[in-house]
Amino acid sequence: MNLLDVLLDPLDYAFMVRALVVAVVSAVVCAVLSCWLVLIGWSLMGDAVSHAVLPGVVLAYVVGAPFAVGALIFGLIAVALIGLVRSTSRVKEDAAIGIVFTTLFAFGLVLISVTPSQTDLNHIIFGNLLGVSSSDLVQVALLAAVALAVLLVRRRDLTLFAFDPIHANAIGLSPKRLSALLLGVLALTSVVALQAVGVVLVVAMLIIPGATAYLLTDKFSRMLVIAPAVSSAGAVVGIYVSYYYDTASGPMVVLTLGMVFALVYLFAPQHGVIGKQVRSRWKKRASKALV
Template identity: 85%
Template sequence: MNIVELLLDPLEYGFMVRALAVAVVAAVVCGVLSCWLVLIGWSLMGDAVSHAVLPGVVLAYVVGAPFAIGALIFGLIAVALIGLIRNTSRVKEDAAIGIVFTTLFAFGLVLISVTPSQTDLNHIIFGNLLGVSSSDLLQVAVLGALALGVLLVKRRDLTLFAFDPVHANAIGLSPKRLSALLLGVLALTAVVALQAVGVVLVVAMLIIPGATAYLLTDRFSRMLMIAPAISAACAITGIYISYYLDTASGGMVVMTQGIVFTLVYLFSPSHGVLAKWIVQRRRRSLSAPAGARQSSPELDRSDEALRDRG
């Protein structure tokens, strides 16, 4: 089987085409949003929102509503509860996040255990990428376009908020409104990625692409291009690997992203561990005494000959 057949064979199945489409849409949206989450330091917030949507999905199933509606409502509820606890008590933000997302996630698990269902609701937790229907694909495309549109329209304001909220406030922008807007997009994006990798792995798609791009460039404009490109490439690669190895598609997508991050972490030309090690060795060699730098095998042998004559 040649490379063309390897690429085209999975596309003969409709479920694979839908899986690839959903994965790419989710990967691009998550990749763009992850740039801001990494810069602001909202990794834990992404984890909180992605887990907190679980009860909303289950309740939406119970009443026969689209999953996205319930997930979006509970994502916004989680954000509001975190802000309420943080602003009205001595509890710090990280503790508030932990309290809210674990409680809501546990509530979702309880709902799953008591809800009679002909479908396996555990797919919500672990993802069911190969079971995506045409209606799910349309839903993901609409929500993904909405989230991506908001990010692109407000990218300048959000970037200033990420780098210098004080300056943003000084020129008339409201950091609180921008924060609320970004959190709303985060909840919307979590719903999009939910269809691809499930509740548990959504946070990986929201963080890994931005973190990878952050190690590859010092310019935010390039980050916004590198992160979604890497995320989409990993999504496609992961699905193809899962097809031929018969593994979980969502898990393989995230695992591919993790492998790419590891390679960039080690070998990035500017910020990789190996590059830093090489630079440190060069600095040490340049700062060494002149006599030490001039040492050579010939000099060592001459020193030994003099010692023998002595």
């Protein structure tokens, strides 16, 4: 089997084509958002929102509504509850996040255990990328388009908020509104990625691409290009590997992204552990040669 056959054989199956499209779309929108999450330090917030949507998905199934509606509602509820606990008590933000997301996630697990279903609701937790339907594909594409459009339209304001919220406030921008906007997009993006990798692994797609790009460049504009490129490539490679080695597709996508991050962590020219040392040695040798 030559390389062309390896690339084209999976595309003979409609479910593989849908899986690839959903994975790439999810990877791109998650990666773009992850650039801001990494800069602001909202990794735990991404984990919280992605887990908190679980009861919304189960309840949406019970009443026959689209999964995305229930997930989005509970994502926004989680954000509101975290803000409420943080602002009306002595509990700090990280504790508020932990309390809200673990409670809502446990609520979702209880609902799954008591809900009679002909559908395997465990797919919500671990993902069912190969079982994505045409309607799911359209839903993911629309939600991703909305999330990506908001991020791109407000990218300058959000970037200023990420780097210097005090300056943003001084020039007339509202850090609270920008924070709420970013959290709303986070909830929407979690719903998109839910179709691809499930609740448990959504946080990986929301953090790993941005963290990888952060080690490769010092410019935020380049991060917005590198992160989705790395994420979408990792999604495609992960799905192809899962096809040929018969592994779970969602976890394999995340594992691929994790391996890419490990390589960048070690060998990135400026910020990699080994790459930084090699670069330093070459500089010393160059300076000695010039002397």
